C-alpha cells in the first residue's frame with residue numbers, strides 16, 4: 001500500500017507571490033468552490049493547494065476553515081508582508097511568526113486582557129515549532145530570517161498608528177492583518193502551520209521603500225522559503241516509505257524463522273533527526289519513538305503531539321531521572337540497583353508507573369552500558385520488590401562490527417537469560433534487541449522489540 005501523499009495548503013497575500021510560486025509547481029489545475037478559487041498542483045510527491053488570502057481577518061478565517069473542511073491539509077504555509085515593530089528587523093527580512101495575538105480584540109472594560117478571546121482564556125496562538133525550526137535553518141544570502149511575535153488586526157498600521165501597547169503590553173515584533181486569524185483556525189483543527197512575512201516597512205516613519213518596488217523581493221522571499229519547506233517535506237515523505245519497507249522485511253524474516261509478526265514490535269529510533277521528520281511518521285500512524293538522550297527527547301516531545309509514547313534507550317544519569325520519567329513511558333537502559341531504586345521512588349512521586357528493561361552487556365565491551373549476566377539475577381530480585389516500575393524484560397546491543405554469527409550468539413544468550421526473568425515475574429520476558437544492521441539475527445533469536453534508526457530515518461544528521 002503506497003503511503004498517502006503529504007498535502008500542503010499554501011496561502012499567499014499577494015497575487016505576485018502566487019505567480020512566482022507557480023513556477024515551482026506542476027500539474028496546475030483550477031478549482032472553484034463557491035466563492036473560493038484554488039489551484040491544485042504538485043511539488044515532487046507532495047500535493048499542494050494554492051490560494052490568495054484576501055485582506056483582513058474575516059477573509060482569512062473563512063478561507064482557512066474552508067480548506068480544512070474540503071481539502072484536509074497536513075500543513076499550512078502562509079506568506080505575505082508585515083510591518084516591523086522590532087527595531088532589529090529591516091525591510092526585506094523575513095520574519096517567521098512564532099506567536100500570534102489579535103491586537104484589535106480589546107475587552108478591557110469587561111476585565112479581559114487586550115487580545116484575550118473572552119471566556120476561553122486564550123490570547124496567544126503558537127505556530128508549529130518543528131516547522132519553525134526547519135524554516136529558520138535555511139541559509140539565505142540577501143536577507144535575514146528572524147522569529148517573532150506577530151500582532152494581527154483589521155487596521156493597516158503605519159508609523160502614525162503604532163501605539164505604545166504594541167511593543168510594551170503585547171511585545172509584538174511585527175504587525176499585519178491575517179496571521180492571528182489563520183493561527184486560530186489552524187490550531188483549532190490541529191493542522192501544523194507556519195507564517196512567513198517579509199518586512200515591508202519599519203513602521204518607524206522611515207519607510208523609505210515604495211511598496212511596488214518591494215513586490216518582487218516579497219515574491220522572491222516567499223518563493224525561496226516555500227521551496228525549501230516543500231523540499232524538506234518531500235525528503236521527510238521518504239521516511240514513511242522506508243518504514244513500510246522495513247516492516248515488509250521484518251515480515252519476510254519472521255516467516256522465515258517461524259515467528260508471528262504480532263510478537264515483534266518495530267520501535268523507531270529518532271535520535272539525531274529533527275522533529276519534522278518524526279512528524280512525517282506520526283502522520284503515517286507511528287506513535288512510538290525512541291531517543292538515547294534525555295535532553296533531545298524532551299525537546300522533541302515539546303514540539304510534537306502529546307500522544308506519542310517515548311522510549312529512552314540510552315544511558316540515564318541519576319540527575320536526569322525525573323526529567324526522563326516526566327516524558328518517557330519506557331526506559332530500556334536500566335543497568336544498576338541505585339538507578340532502578342531512584343526510578344521507582346521518583347515514579348512514585350510523579351504518580352506514574354514506568355516500563356523498564358534491564359540492559360545486559362553480553363559483549364564485555366567497556367564502551368557499552370549494561371549489567372553483566374552474573375549480576376542480573378540479583379537486580380531482577382530487587383526489581384520484583386519495587387513499586388511503580390513494570391519490568392518488561394531484557395535489553396541488549398549486539399557487538400560492534402560483528403559477523404552474523406557473533407550477533408546471533410549474543411542474542412541467543414539474552415534469550416537464555418530470560419528464564420531468570422521468568423523465575424521472578426509471571427509474564428514472559430520481552431527482549432529488546434536488534435538494530436538496523438542486525439535485526440534479522442534478532443528475529444531469529446526471538447526478539448520482541450526491534451530498535452531501528454537509520455534504516456528508517458536515514459543516516460543521522462549530527463549538529464555542526
Ligand SMILES: *Cc1c(COP(=O)(O)O)cnc(C)c1O
Nearest residue numbers: 269292313435436451452453454
Ligand atoms: C542508535 C541506537 C539504535 C538504532 O541504531 P540504528 O543502527 O540506527 O538502527 C538502537 N539502540 C540503541 C541503544 C541506540 O543507541
